[in-house]
Amino acid sequence: MTSRIPFVGGNWKMNLMRREVGELVRGVSSAVADSRVECAVYPSFVYLPDAIAAASAGLSVGGQDCSDELRGAFTGQVSAGMLKDIGCSSVLIGHSERRHGLGESDALISRKLGRALDAAVMPVLCVGETLAHRESGVAHAIIESQLRASLAGHSEAALARLVIAYEPVWAIGTGRTASADDASEAHDTIRRTLAVLYTARFSEAIRVIYGGSVTAKNAADLFSREAIDGGLIGGASLVAADFAQIIAAASARVRR
Ligand code: PGA
Numbered sequence: 666m667t668s669r670i671p672f673v674g675g676n677w678k679m680n681l682m683r684r685e686v687g688e689l690v691r692g693v694s695s696a697v698a699d700s701r702v703e704c705a706v707y708p709s710f711v712y713l714p715d716a717i718a719a720a721s722a723g724l725s726v727g728g729q730d731c732s733d734e735l736r737g738a739f740t741g742q743v744s745a746g747m748l749k750d751i752g753c754s755s756v757l758i759g760h761s762e763r764r765h766g767l768g769e770s771d772a773l774i775s776r777k778l779g780r781a782l783d784a785a786v787m788p789v790l791c792v793g794e795t796l797a798h799r800e801s802g803v804a805h806a807i808i809e810s811q812l813r814a815s816l817a818g819h820s821e822a823a824l825a826r827l828v829i830a831y832e833p834v835w836a837i838g839t840g841r842t843a844s845a846d847d848a849s850e851a852h853d854t855i856r857r858t859l860a861v862l863y864t865a866r867f868s869e870a871i872r873v874i875y876g877g878s879v880t881a882k883n884a885a886d887l888f889s890r891e892a893i894d895g896g897l898i899g900g901a902s903l904v905a906a907d908f909a910q911i912i913a914a915a916s917a918r919v920r921r
Contacts, residue, residue: 670872674755674757674895674902676897677709679709702916702919703725704724705754713726726754727755729757744784745777745781748786753786756781758774759790759792775819778790778819790815790827792831793808793836812858821864828873831848831852842879849892856868874896875895876899879901884914888914888918894918898911
């Protein structure tokens, strides 16, 4: 097995009120304590300080998005520097609910990635094809083109802490998980693309995680694959017991 440390993220999207955020952060903190994974949760912006205050040292907290701008007259936006300032260590960039729901382009995502890197906030870059792409046989070409466009202009040295989340759009929140074979193949495409854009060493070092209807039941199968370094979890990360099982499944990747 690989020496890459597994990464598990809980994307809480626009769910949970303040009290629930505190409770869940405490539950996840204890699950992470006996694990060998890096784990981060992504609450709504307004609850980030509450989550940071409640998190144990082993659990990090990140933003669900950041602005492509540094500062200024951008109503409603949150900068990567602000995330860093309050103690966030990572940020989701290019989640499909922003790419497809809000029309974010690869060019915008690439600029956001640059802001995260400049602010020293670890980017979790999301890529993934739609059902139409997969059914027409272009899934891998789409993943490659999203990667090429999002990473354009960013150097290997700057991207040293990058995490890539492969999240097929048709699997997000649908209960329809990619098979471990399909996810593995997509991860191989991502690694091949990174090796072409940068170096083989970089492509081997970067963590590529899977997201899309990961559950306490299917996590162990997905994470048993060499290519799958963990997961980005939506629905199942809202239930402490389920998320704890997913963290344990990722932790099992690490040799004792
Ligand atoms: P899901 O969401 O686990 O609910 O499918 C994953 C994600 O959006 O990151």
